[in-house]
Amino acid sequence: MKWLQISLEVDPELAEAVAELFSRDTPGNIAIEATHIHAVEEEDHPVSPLRVSAFIPIDEHLESIKHRIEQGLWHLGQIQTLPKPIFRTLHEEDWANSWRTHHRPLSIGKKFMILPPWISPSTGDRLPVILNPGMAFGTGTHPTTQLCLQAIETHLRAGQRVVDLGCGSGVLSIAAARLGASEVLAFDVDPEAVQVTEENIRLNHMLDRIQVKRGSLEDILREIRQDFIGPDLLVANILASTLLRMIKQGLHHAVRREGIAILSGILEDQLEPVLETAQAHCFQLVRILEQEDWRAIVLEVI
Numbered sequence: 001m002k003w004l005q006i007s008l009e010v011d012p013e014l015a016e017a018v019a020e021l022f023s024r025d026t027p028g029n030i031a032i033e034a035t036h037i038h039a040v041e042e043e044d045h046p047v048s049p050l051r052v053s054a055f056i057p058i059d060e061h062l063e064s065i066k067h068r069i070e071q072g073l074w075h076l077g078q079i080q081t082l083p084k085p086i087f088r089t090l091h092e093e094d095w096a097n098s099w100r101t102h103h104r105p106l107s108i109g110k111k112f113m114i115l116p117p118w119i120s121p122s123t124g125d126r127l128p129v130i131l132n133p134g135m136a137f138g139t140g141t142h143p144t145t146q147l148c149l150q151a152i153e154t155h156l157r158a159g160q161r162v163v164d165l166g167c168g169s170g171v172l173s174i175a176a177a178r179l180g181a182s183e184v185l186a187f188d189v190d191p192e193a194v195q196v197t198e199e200n201i202r203l204n205h206m207l208d209r210i211q212v213k214r215g216s217l218e219d220i221l222r223e224i225r226q227d228f229i230g231p232d233l234l235v236a237n238i239l240a241s242t243l244l245r246m247i248k249q250g251l252h253h254a255v256r257r258e259g260i261a262i263l264s265g266i267l268e269d270q271l272e273p274v275l276e277t278a279q280a281h282c283f284q285l286v287r288i289l290e291q292e293d294w295r296a297i298v299l300e301v302i
């Protein structure tokens with residue numbers, strides 16, 4: 001069988017949006033590739049731009065899938081300028097290779113390296129976070145995820161208990177467990193995210209330390225009521241509007257007193273209302289992290 005590869009080089013920030021668009025029509029057959037590879041020792045942020053590819057079997061469905069993707073790209077292009085997609089025909093052997101070589105290790109923060117499962121985790125001093133790609137959100141390329149990883153590596157201590165609210169691929173839960181978290185509870189409202197997180201937990205051999213459930217803040221609060229100590233650290237990388245709602249609904253009850261909450265997914269101009277609301281609801285600001293126009297805040301529960 002032959003395959004058509006459609007690829008687009010975009011900024012890391014856009015990569016997930018393009019991958020998500022591709023995944024509607026080609027679930028599982030997507031690759032996000034660094035166009036420049038950082039050496040393991042380098043500690044700066046990954047790679048810009050990224051090449052996002054979709055692989056479509058060349059058969060009777062090709063034209064309609066291609067058409068839908070082109071339409072999707074056109075719509076996305078109305079919001080943010082996109083380069084023209086590049087089309088390439090691949091033979092079965094090329095496709096198999098190209099699929100694998102497209103996923104390369106990604107160094108993030110000072111401590112982590114994100115890897116696909118078929119690369120052996122010889123990551124130097126870095127802690128491997130193995131993620132099966134093909135899933136749109138949580139490949140580690142998005143600035144909001146990277147800010148969370150940086151905050152986790154600074155604030156998490158070994159033996160602590162963690163909640164990951166909106167776990168996506170499970171990237172943050174796995175990173176926390178790698179740093180020595182004794183127990184991680186991961187929640188997501190999306191059943192697909194729960195399933196992908198489960199697979200990734202298994203790939204990292206962390207079934208004994210990470211539990212994933214479908215649910216949101218209400219479910220966490222219900223669980224915590226039975227265990228009155230509460231987790232030491234909560235991380236939530238969700239939209240600012242959702243974070244605001246959660247803060248008002250008692251997000252601080254999901255963390256123990258003097259515990260840490262890392263909130264990400266906040267654009268620069270959304271920062272003030274989120275901070276003000278947090279400070280009015282038992283949170284104290286520890287620090288603000290920034291990457292491009294994204295902000296993450298580290299808060300302590302008082």
Ligand code: SAH
Pocket residue numbers: 137138139140144145148165166167168169170171172187188189190193215216217237238242
């Ligand atoms: N934690 C991952 C994924 C972030 S994407 C990362 O940092 O890369 C945000 C995730 O939050 C999505 O998987 C989405 O399904 C989930 N989400 C959105 N609203 C939510 C809510 N109210 N409660 C729980 N999860 C939510």
